[in-house]
Every structure is written in C-alpha cells, then in structure tokens.
Amino acid sequence: MSPASSPSSDPTSYDFDGRVAVVTGASRGIGRAIAEAYAQAGAHVVLTSRTQETLDAVATDIEADGGSALPIAAHAGEFDDVRRLVEETTETFGGVDILVNNAATNPHFGPVLSAEESHWDKTFDVNVKGYWRFVKACAPSMQERGGGKVINLASVAGEQPMAGMGVYGVTKAGVLMLTKTLAAELADADIQVNAIVPGFVKTKFSKAIWGNEDVSEAVLKATPQHRMAEPEELTGLALYLASSTSRFVTGSQFRIDGGLLVGSGAGM
Secondary structure: OOOOOOOOOOHHHOOOOOOEEEEEOOOOHHHHHHHHHHHHOOOEEEEEOOOHHHHHHHHHHHHHOOOEEEEOOOOOOOHHHHHHHHHHHHHHHOOOOEEEEOOOOOOOOEOHHHOOHHHHHHHHHHHHHHHHHHHHHHHHHHHHOOOEEEEEEOOHHHOOOOOOEHHHHHHHHHHHHHHHHHHHHHHHHOEEEEEEEEOOEOOOOOHHHHOOHHHHHHHHHHOOOOOOEOHHHHHHHHHHHHOHHHOOOOOOEEEEOOOHHHOOOOOO
C-alpha cells in the first residue's frame, strides 16, 4: 500500500495514487464527502448507491476536479448487485484496496415497539447484512493485492439509546460487533477493519432530526458543541483509516460526535 506522508485531514497530505476505493451510499452526504476526499488524494473511486443518475452527477463533479471516478448503481440488499459491482471494479481498475460501508436506511422513527417486522427486516438487511455482503465480495480482491482497508460507518445510536432511533440503533450496534469480528478474522490477511461512529451530521438522511424544530433543539442542547457536524468533518478520519499510517489499527471504533456521549444529555 502507498504510504501516507502525514496523518492530516488535508487530502493532499496523503498519497492514494493507484489505490481503488469502493464507497457505498456515495451519492450524497457522508459517502460523497469521503469519496471526494479519496479522489483528491489520488484514488480511483468507485461510487455506488441505488440510483445511477445521482452517481453520474457526483462522478462528473469529481472528474471535473481532476479525480478518477466510476459510478455503478447497486443495491446493498442484493448480493448479485454487490458481486457485479466488484467484478466491474476489478475489470476497470484491477481490484479493490479500500471499502467504505456507508449506505444505510432508517424506515422507522419512533418507539421500538411501534415498529413493524418489515422495518426490522429492511433495516438489518441494508445496515448490517449489506455491510457483510460488501466485505465478503471485496475481501478476496484485497487479499490478492496484499491487504486492504474496511471502514464501517456506525452511529452513536449504536452505543447509547437515542429517542426514536431504536431499530436503527440496534443495527448500528450490530455494525460495531461486525467490525470487531471481521477485524479479528481478516488480520492475517493484512486487512484492517475499523468503524467511524458519527454523532448527528447534517445530511438529507438525518432530515427527520434537523428538520423537526423540537427534536433538533434537543439534539443541539445535548451536544456540548451545540451544533451538528458537516459531512466533510468526517473525511480526515476516513483518510487516516484508509492510509498505511493506520496499519496497526484494527477492530477500533472512533467517535465523531461533538462530545454528545460525554455530555449531560446523552440519553435525551
């Protein structure tokens, strides 16, 4: 793997030249910000989400800035889609070095006991099994290339109960355990697996929170920094975890939450 020149959040401080990064949920928000940062650092970035049109727009922007991007629509809940994406990636770039599991869903907002079985099934299928599908499909290529990096996006809701986010939180707790298990199982292959644990980030995905004045006020009050993060504030850590600088870091979870879980209102 290409060495990083320094552990900085500045993409130009890392050299990802020739490396191939698959980023799920890359059409917007956190996934897009990470994909853009990797492209700026020189990686070939494979963008994936369910809608080809939105991916094409992101790829166009990345290429306009001098980056390399391949948009491939795929559903994290469909194993055939995932396998096809990895095959196309290998045909185009030769393999996979970095995987960022970011795609997620949250069809239910409210008390756990008000959820339907369909809510549980869909959320687990995308948020947990979807991550497993992508790692299962990408790991053989990483092994052939001498190692790799897996970065799973979890959530503070997987560490601490959050009002209205019970089903989502349980799946994110599963992501944290999946991260640790995969880190142990893939260590001999020199594949590091870590998790980023965001607090509240202002994206379209979180609009149910910041778009509701009462909920938003409670979140800001509970967060010591009294604000939500912007997606770009996660890219520094994503760059570090994808670089060789973090080669001895695996099975770890890194919280970026503005102090939420150490603040007085963590349980809300």
